[in-house]
Amino acid sequence: KNQVEQSPQSLIILEGKNCTLQCNYTVSPFSNLRWYKQDTGRGPVSLTIMTFSENTKSNGRYTATLDADTKQSSLHITASQLSDSASYICVVSASRGSTLGRLYFGRGTQLTVWP
Amino acid sequence: DSGVTQTPKHLITATGQRVTLRCSPRSGDLSVYWYQQSLDQGLQFLIQYYNGEERAKGNILERFSAQQFPDLHSELNLSSLELGDSALYFCASSVSEGLGEQFFGPGTRLTVL
Numbered sequence: 001k002n003q004v005e006q007s008p009q010s011l012i013i014l015e016g017k018n019c020t021l022q023c024n025y026t027v028s029p030f031s032n033l034r035w036y037k038q039d040t041g042r043g044p045v046s047l048t049i050m051t052f053s054e055n056t057k058s059n060g061r062y063t064a065t066l067d068a069d070t071k072q073s074s075l076h077i078t079a080s081q082l083s084d085s086a087s088y089i090c091v092v093s094a095s096r097g098s099t100l101g102r103l104y105f106g107r108g109t110q111l112t113v114w115p
Numbered sequence: 116d117s118g119v120t121q122t123p124k125h126l127i128t129a130t131g132q133r134v135t136l137r138c139s140p141r142s143g144d145l146s147v148y149w150y151q152q153s154l155d156q157g158l159q160f161l162i163q164y165y166n167g168e169e170r171a172k173g174n175i176l177e178r179f180s181a182q183q184f185p186d187l188h189s190e191l192n193l194s195s196l197e198l199g200d201s202a203l204y205f206c207a208s209s210v211s212e213g214l215g216e217q218f219f220g221p222g223t224r225l226t227v228l
Contacts, residue, residue, distance in 0.1 A: 036219075043117065043205050043219030044158070089158065095213075102171070107157040 002027040004092050006106035014114055017080055021109045023073040023090030031095030035064050035075045038087045038108070047075070047088075077111075085113045118142065119208050119220035127226045133194040136223045140187055140208030146170070147189040148209070148217060149181055153202040164189055165212040196227045 004025045013019050025033070032051045036044035048057045048064040050073070057064050061078045077084055090106040118141035128134055140147050149161040151174075160173035164183035175181075178196075183189040193200060203224050207217040 041203070041222070041224070043119075043207075043221050045117070045219070046216060049216060102173075103160055105158045105160070 002092075002094060002102070002104050004090055004104045004106040006088075006090050006109050008109060009107070010110040010112070012112045012114060013080055015080060015082055018076065018078050019080060019111065021075045021077075021088050021090075021111070023075070023092075023106055025071050025073070025090070025092045025104070027071075027092040027094045027104050029094055030068060030071075031093040033064075033066055033073050033093075034091045035062070035073075036089040036091060038089055040086070044089055080111075080113045082113050082115060085111060087111070117218040117220060119206060119218050121204075121206050121220040121223050123223060124221065125224050125226075127228065128196060129228055130196055130198060132196050132227075133192065134196065134225065136191040136193070136204050136206075136225070138189045138191070138206030138208075138220060140189070140206075141218055144208035144210050144218070145187065146209045146212060147183055147187070148207040149175075149189070149191050150205040150207065151202050152205060152222075153199075156202075158205070161191070170212060193225070198227050201225055201227045 007022045034049040035047040038044040050066045063076045066073045087108040089108045092104045120139045122137045145166045148163045151159045161175040163171040181191045203222045205222045206220045209215050209217045
């Protein structure tokens, strides 16, 4: 069964600290993995997208890693800011060659940054 | 601002009614996707259209339908509404038919009383 599991479900950190969010998946055949940031009541915004051959990708203070062998990804946030408070969603796509594949969404990790 | 627009922003209606949600994709994007996000639930993929044609279906109820028009805007029709249909409905768009980068709109919050 194709699934995407994220941990922790929620996380509270102090401003300026670093944190790491985890995403484990069982989606096959794997096409790509994305991390989205979703502020409360707003649409998700893409942070990174990684294919099978990429194992690290950065976007400012956000760094995503991908281990396709263990089917794990992490999102590391450096020097957190109050504006980082949001839900972070891991999305994995499965591809069937040239035909349209499927997207599998994690439930998200709710990050709260306190001053 | 993603460039994807959705109207209305909020919608309050009663059970049994029918509503239409509208989405305009980013300029140049041919694919439109619809998602439902209930309280404390993850995003649920409903349906995708590419250049006017249905391309993929997810967990879309038979009471729900969608279409994409020649100008590429899309509408999601929800009928015989139930309390459980209360949710945020997001539209996303992308350039390609496949699973490339998607840009999400601000969402329509539907409340069924």
